[in-house]
Amino acid sequence: MEYEAIIGLEVHAQLLTESKIFCGCSTLFGAEPNTHTCPVCTGLPGSLPVLNKKVVEFTIKAALATNCRIAPRSQFARKNYFYPDLPKGYQISQYELPLATDGYIEIQVDGGKKKIGIQRIHMEEDAGKLIHDFSSAREAHSYVDFNRTGVPLIEIVSAPDIRSPEEASAYLRKLRAILMFLDICDGNMEEGSFRCDANISLRPKGEKGLGVKTELKNMNSFRNVQKALDFEIRRQTALLDQGEKIIQETRLWDAARGVTASMRGKEEAHDYRYFPDPDLVPIVIDPAWVEEIRSTLPELPDAKKERFIQEYGIPEYDAEVLTSSKPLANYYENCVRFFPQPKIVSNWIMSELLRELKKDEREIEECSVPAENLAALLRLIDEGVISGKMAKSVFEEMYQTGQKAEEIVKAKGLSQLSDAEALTKLVEDILAAHPKEVAEYRQGKEKVFGFFVGQVMKATQGKANPRLVNEILKKKL
């Protein structure tokens, strides 16, 4: 029996505001525990929330960038449950009247583009952090830090339009890129500023109804999302093939063991008892405000990619890679500005530069080679001052030391010998010194050509301009 996977994804993204959603405490990560708190975010008796306007602005941006409809009237609601990281015993979120609904983003799948629907985007507050073990010693306690309580989140719920783990990954990458392009989220999955839960069910191919779905949690990277979905598809397929029923439950991804495990037994009936938060008044979005925000939107990934293809004449694949992050796209464009040969720049960035960055696990923003410097290097190759091969080692040096290309070339005396007269004389000398090989070549042994090139390179410590060497050798032979 062939099954089709129906997948929906829920993303929680932390917004890059200075202060929390309902109070003025700082959102900065990494402070000493319980030092970024106040009566409001710790739920002290008598405290009251006041909405950070920037959170609304950022959410509108996210809604516009994902083609959502912005609700004319929106309201916060209380989601009531007990947990030590939830100081008020309820989370302020949105329920019946979210800020945005009915949008979509486009992803690339083999065979073209696909629209993945977005059901809703709403605002809510983050909870605190729980620490269960300080050391390997068995602890009888858990520890609560409320610094993170009240950091603003948007929850983005996709429609169940995703059909494979690959599509899920593509959706997440695209969504993350959009939020980062908007500068509203830093997309850091490891640190928890971009989190993903999945809902997945299977149905026999061709059928219309929906199967029983399970919810997957605890996937902290794109790879883990894909692996978890892969595993769950196999698990559900096996059960269904044996005629067993799928239990609706929440399952945690265990990366170490590569399996999803049921939370059954620890799962309780959650009745959140949502009701409109009486402490927060409704939000009425003025269309003029939306237009003002729309006019400040940056060029988004898809539009940038299309433009790169048109403007720079680079292939789609290259454009996709170069526009996967805004800093990288900016780097590319800066480089092209200084050295207007877009295809060459693209090749260099995608091969040499990204490789070095990946080795170091660094981001483009931390790259020791500024765009102008790379451009300068490329110019040197273009002018024939150094060979392409030499340039690669120069680049490595540039990356390690941060020095400019010219400095390195000068310091190491690496400029190519492009003096035709000098090279011609050298070639003549070498040919004169190896009559046997010359004879062999003229008799048809073409491989000997390489020997002569090698000799020239040896004599010039690799600095001879290979093009010229080839030309001159051919002429002389």
Added chain:
Amino acid sequence: MELYQLTAHELHKLLIGGEVTAQEITRSVLERIAQVEKKIHAYITVSPDLALTQAAQADEWIKKGQAGPLTGIPLAIKDIICLQGMPTTCGSHILENFYPPYEATVIEKLKAAGAVFVGKANMDEFAMGSSTENSYFGPTYNPWDLERTPGGSSGGSAAAVAADECIAALGSDTGGSIRQPAACCGVVGVKPTYGRVSRYGLVAFASSLDQIGPLTKDVRDAAQLLTVISGHEPRDSTSINLPVPDYAAHLGKEIKAVKIGVVKECFEEGLDLEVKASFWQAVNTLAQLGAEIKEVSLPHMPYAVAVYYIIAPAEASSNLARYDGVKYGYRAKGVSELLSMYEQSRSQGFGAEVKRRIMLGTYALSAGYYEAYYRKASQVRTLIGRDFQEAFAECTALLMPTAPTPAFRLGEKVDDPLLMYLSDIFTIPCNLAGLPGLSIPCGFSQAGLPIGLQIIGNHFQEEIILQIAYAFEQHTDFHRRKPNL
């Protein structure tokens, strides 16, 4: 005449005239507390040190000519309002040792006005009750008859004012908790328009209904206290940004031709005969003063108690979820597991009425019942609001008795929750509609128990109801009678 027997405005004259000092006034009130507090039990915490320090500070300001109407005036603060330096208990075991690390806006305003705080007043636990019998710290006794309750939930505040254990007090009102005890204790109590006074620092019971307000010996004091505590608050999203009038400046205007509506639904079922009699006498007095009396109808008023006892407990069940033993408040001993910690701490920390309302509220919001209860009640709330607006199309203010009976006996209603809830039948509609309402003494029963008249105005028309109240008060002398203590 002892200093503690005077009103704030009388004391103010003496202060700026240099005839008396703030410290003398405070000492007089503290002595009075020492005298009668054992009988009344109006306070959970008395704060003589703070009070005398503040009084000394007030004397400095008075010397410099910087005195305002409340400078040097000793106040009782209902223990649901956060004040630093001593516990804010909300009348509950669960907050018995809670020292707030911040203060309510109204406290900041009163400190800036130079007021003196003599103590935190007793109350029904988390403001849930109509008799102050639900206090973890024991009940307060009505100064007019120590076997009766002072009303609630601001019973401590009302009793303290009536017994001269403070010059004036702050209470909070969610379903009548200022007005009803004011009526039971023969003092003035004002619930402002919702959003008039900041709720920042007021421990929440029902967020869409709670308001802080004054309890005082006369209308002028109430007007002055209201002016000081009112005003827009950026830390409270439900606070309304409108200028605050000098309410006392409006007093003394005539009420000729002011249209006042008597709500006919008050007389449909067994209203206590003495309350009825005092009420109609008061109506008569107002007519004599020139007011035009009409009959109005609030057809959905009979449903108000049901609406209130769904909405208020629902909001309360959510507001009280934070009392979980994690960050502050009572945590049960000997618990080594999370669920037990929650259940034991809350079950041991909360009293029966609080638990009852949390259960009611949780149920009203729960899956399958939200539509039938919370949402339905909220829709009827709209109907009640509309009734009032229709009435206000014809009248400037409305009249009702404050409470269906004078103060009842301790223990009389404690075992019948529904009966207790019905004590709020006349005060609840105001909170549901967010309207300002006040209670002033309008008579006494044969047994010598005070009876209150309730005057209700449209949104942000406190000055009108205070005007009417003042006109009535100046024409009568109910407010001058004092209990025999």
Added chain:
Amino acid sequence: MKISKEEVAHVAYLARLHFNEEEKEKFTTQLNKILEYMDQLAKLDTSRIEPTFHAVAQTNVFREDIVRPSISQELSLSNAPDRDRGFFRVPKIID
């Protein structure tokens, strides 16, 4: 009977309250009486009535995205029933 003893037990769990048998009985009786009183609301036709969730209508109350001083760690923990190394401490949560 509007609410059974089992429902009462469930609601108590949602509210993290614990009752003994006697209390459960008493609550069930009291809650039933109160809920029956609420039945009168069903008599009213509210099909076209918008609910009132806020006593006085107001919209769009915001604050600017400016950082304000937090309270100190010491003050934040000052009422903690149990604390350690700058954290609030609770019984171990077994996930």
